[in-house]
Structures are given as C-alpha cells and as structure tokens.
Amino acid sequence: xxxxxxxxxxxxxxxxxxxxxxxxxxxxxxxxxxxxxxxxxxxxxxxxxxxxxxxxxxxxxxxxxxxxxxxxxxxxxxxxxxxxxxxxxxxxxxxxxxxxxxxxxxxxxxxxxxxxxxxxxxxxxxxxxxxxxxxxxxxxxxxxxxxxxxxxxxxxxxxxxxxxxxxxxxxxxxxxxxxxxxxxxxxxxxxxxxxxxxxxxxxxxxxxxx
Amino acid sequence: xxxxxxxxxxxxxxxxxxxxxxxxxxxxxxxxxxxxxxxxxxxxxxxxxxxxxxxxxxxxxxxxxxxxxxxxxxxxxxxxxxxxxxxxxxxxxxxxxxxxxxxxxxxxxxxxxxxxxxxxxxxxxxxxxxxxxxxxxxxxxxxxxxxxxxxxxxxxxxxxxxxxxxxxxxxxxxxxxxxxxxxxxxxxxxxxxxxxxxxxxxxxxxxxxxxxxxxxxxxxxxxxxxxxxxxxxxxxxxxxxxxxxxxxxxxxx
Numbered sequence: 001x002x003x004x005x006x007x008x009x010x011x012x013x014x015x016x017x018x019x020x021x022x023x024x025x026x027x028x029x030x031x032x033x034x035x036x037x038x039x040x041x042x043x044x045x046x047x048x049x050x051x052x053x054x055x056x057x058x059x060x061x062x063x064x065x066x067x068x069x070x071x072x073x074x075x076x077x078x079x080x081x082x083x084x085x086x087x088x089x090x091x092x093x094x095x096x097x098x099x100x101x102x103x104x105x106x107x108x109x110x111x112x113x114x115x116x117x118x119x120x121x122x123x124x125x126x127x128x129x130x131x132x133x134x135x136x137x138x139x140x141x142x143x144x145x146x147x148x149x150x151x152x153x154x155x156x157x158x159x160x161x162x163x164x165x166x167x168x169x170x171x172x173x174x175x176x177x178x179x180x181x182x183x184x185x186x187x188x189x190x191x192x193x194x195x196x197x198x199x200x201x202x203x204x205x206x207x208x209x210x
Numbered sequence: 211x212x213x214x215x216x217x218x219x220x221x222x223x224x225x226x227x228x229x230x231x232x233x234x235x236x237x238x239x240x241x242x243x244x245x246x247x248x249x250x251x252x253x254x255x256x257x258x259x260x261x262x263x264x265x266x267x268x269x270x271x272x273x274x275x276x277x278x279x280x281x282x283x284x285x286x287x288x289x290x291x292x293x294x295x296x297x298x299x300x301x302x303x304x305x306x307x308x309x310x311x312x313x314x315x316x317x318x319x320x321x322x323x324x325x326x327x328x329x330x331x332x333x334x335x336x337x338x339x340x341x342x343x344x345x346x347x348x349x350x351x352x353x354x355x356x357x358x359x360x361x362x363x364x365x366x367x368x369x370x371x372x373x374x375x376x377x378x379x380x381x382x383x384x385x386x387x388x389x390x391x392x393x394x395x396x397x398x399x400x401x402x403x404x405x406x407x408x409x410x411x412x413x414x415x416x417x418x419x420x421x422x423x424x425x426x427x428x429x430x431x432x433x434x435x436x437x438x439x440x441x442x443x444x445x446x447x448x449x450x451x452x453x454x455x456x457x458x459x460x461x462x463x
Contacts, residue, residue: 001425071381071423078315078382078422084216084229085308087282089380091428096380098425166426169440172448179441 001071002167004063009160011057016196022209023199026131033130065106072099094162101155108152115145138204146201157194161186211237211298214306215250217262220319227319229308239299243286244269244276246298263322271295271435274370277377278323279310284374284433292372292435312377315420316384327373329419330387336415337408338391340400359397366394368436375430375438381422386430388416389442396449406453413450 021032040049089096111121116133119125124136138146164186173182203209212235220227234250241249244266251261267275271292278293280286286296301307311319316329355363367390375386392409395401401408417423424443431440 071425075381075383075422075425078420079313080315081227081313081319083279083282083310083313084218085279085282085310089427089429090432095425095427162426169426169444170447172444172451174441174444174448176439176441179439179444 001064001067001163002170004060004067005163005167007060008057008064009164011053011060012156012160012193016193019200020196022131022134023203029131029134030129061106061109065102068099068102092162094158095166097155097158098162101159104155105152105159108148108155111148112152134200135204135210138201140205143205146205149201150198153194153197156197157190160193161190164189211239211301211303211305213237213246213301213304215309216306217309217323218311218319219262219322220311221260222321223318229310237298239297241298242269242294243278243280243296243298244294263320263324265324266294269294272370274372277312277325277372277374279308279312279377281308284312284377285372285435289432290435290437292370295435312373314373314376314382314384316382317373317376325373327371329421330371330373330384332419333384333388333412333415334391337404337411338395339404340395340398341403342400353399355398363394363397366390366397366438366442369394369434369438370436372435374433374435376421378429378433379422379424380427380429381425383424383430384416384419384421385424385443385446386434386438386440388412389446390438392446392449393442396445405449406456409446409449409453413446 018032018036021029037047037050044052094101115121115137116130119127119133122133122137123139123142124133126132136142138149165182168182168185169179173179200209212233215232215234216229217232218227219230232250234246234253237246237249244264247262247264254261265275265277267273269276271294274292276293277285280293280296285291285293287300288296309323311317311323312325312327314325317325317327320326369387369390371387373384373387376382376384379385392412395408396405426440426443428440431438
C-alpha cells in the first residue's frame, strides 16, 4: 500500500503543478501539454516516455487496489460474526472512509481519462487544444461536472490525509513526536493538494481562466 | 438504577447464539460492571436459569481476563479502564446496555461472553521471549538501559493481553498486542539476540491465527485499557523491514 501509494502521490504532485500552468495562458498550457508527449526525445521516440509513465501508473494503481482488496478480504474473514451494536470508527473520518473513498477516486479517474485524455466525454474533445478542453469542461453550464470533480478531489484529500500518515507509519515512523509531525504533514499535504487541484475548475467557473 | 440489558447468549461453540433481554432493578451506582452481572446471575440461578458466563479474575484491572463489548465499546465507555474497573455510575437509570463478546475469527466464543484467546499465546510462543540465564535475578544495574528506552519499554510492558485492541479494530487485527510485545523486548538489551526472528515469527503467527491486517486506523489505542500507544506499531514495522531485508540470524543464509 505504502510503496505504490508513494509513487501515485509523486504523480499527483507533478500533475497538480502541471495543471497550474493553466494560469500562464492558452499558449503556455498547450505547449506544456504537447511537451509531455515529447519528454525523453531524442533518446526515446515520441510519446514513449508518456507510455512508460502510463504503464508505471497502471501497475501502481493495480498494485494499490490489489493490496487494498487483500486487506479488505482479510478484515472480512477476521470477523465472521458482526457486532449487534457497533460504534463508528473513532480514529478519524479519513481512516473510516479509506475503502469507499478509494472506489470513488477510481470511478473518477476512469471518467477523468475519458474526459480529458481521450476526449470522449468532453464537449470540445480536441487533443491538439487541451486548454480549450479544460475551459469547456468546467463551463458554468456544466456545473455538475465541476461538482463531481470537487467531490472526487475532496475524497482524494481525505484519502491522502490518512494514506500519507499510514504510509509513513508502515515505513517505520515510530516516535510520539514523529507521529504528531507525520499527522501534521499528512493534513497540510492533503489540504495543499486539494487546493491546487480545485483552483483550476473554480478559476474557469468564475471566469478567471477563459 | 433500573437497567435493561441485552446480552449475547450462546450455549457453546457450535450454538448460533442470540441477544437476550434482561431487566435488572435496584442497581447501585457504586457497583462495578461485573458486580452488576453477578447480581443478575444470582437472580438467574435462583430462578433456575443458566447464569451468564463471562471471564474475570483479579477484578482490579491488571490480569487481562475480563473483556466485554459494552454498547459497542471494548471495556465500556470509560477510557483506560477494564470492564471490571468500570462502575455503574457511568450509566444512567433506564439505560439499555448491549453486552457482547469480543468478535474475531481468532477468538472463537466458548460460551456466552467467554472467548478463547489462545491465539495470543501462539503469537507469544512465536517470539515473545528472551534468552535469559535462569536462576536468581541479576543485579538491576549490571546491564545499563537508557532512560527513554526503559520508559518506552515499560509503557509497552503494561499490555495485559486482554484483546480489546482486536475487538475494536475494524480489520480484526491484533497488531497493537503484537507490537507492544515487540517494542517491549526490542528496546531492551536482553531482547536483542532474537530481535529479528522475533518480529518475523510473531507477525507470521499473528497472520496464521486469522487476525486481519493493520491499516493504522487507530481504534485499538483508543480502547486499550493500558493506553498502549500506536507508535509501537511503527516500531514493529521498522523491525519487520530490517528483519526481512537482512534475515541475518536465519540459519543457512
């Protein structure tokens, strides 16, 4: 969980920073998006780097889901008779929603790829004009897209809040003061990442980016 | 106080079991929770019914025998307290209280509220010990231990093995118990020879016993009557990583 999660988190950071290029304007954002396809040239032929990344991410996502499924099945098997009276998990809301939150994020990722990578569900859907795709996507008339995007990002924030702390613990964080630091790092990171991702749709919604 | 109790009744390991409602009147707020059950049992015996089986021994919070899920809380609503040290003043007149046994595949119900916690013994047998010369106790200061390590080891040594961590864990994991033992022994010089085989052996025994995996949800430490901190699990993880990458003391490698 921790190792695949860390790889995915590194991707999330890079993806968020890339998204913020939208504030640099149409030409700059499109140039960045096209450059992504050419990373590694001339050593690597065109789009090879992108496909290596995609395969790497797919392996990480599948590994993450596999580990989560094993844990969930073990948890189910470990308590064959349920409690008649059961309190909600008090550790944290984030810890309680890890599994269903993960499913929501997976559904969102599938939609997100169909929307902004393949363009199938995008009103513009022109791969040569990613800036136009983004602006059309979060247009005020399509508020439900922005709403779904926001919910998914908030779910991701909760997932990361527990996930980052849990990954640090799995990799051997062991002192009480370190635990406070790890929890603080997880919270700050989750909030910062959420804010970074939500800036783009709300900038489009309010007309800052058009 | 007059209380309504809903208690899990199960005549034996094969019985399916069910929640049964009992009315208990004239309960003193100064009674302990187990004394209240004693009163109910006396009435059941006088009425010719089967008394409710529940585990208890020292009744002063140090033996680890008692363990009841009270209204969905392991050991009841008061933190840092075993069920035997819980008093009825924590409840109100007219309350309905649900009492269930620990629920885990590794802790099968023997009867009513009594579960078999032998799985913990298997974990201990797989590494929860040290090689020490038997005989008289050595001079206390002959092996120096850093104060911070002694304190952290002592904190973990407070574990009484009651199983509340397993009962409360959403994954049915016994990792806090295992980690408390690994931390206690791993922090002391006497625990070093088996440090790596211990953590591998105990975690393997834990998994074989049918406990779930830890997801750091943190429920265990909330209900732990001895307040074993969640950081012990980090110490276990670090030892496990070191042990599985080295395997220095595995024969033939």
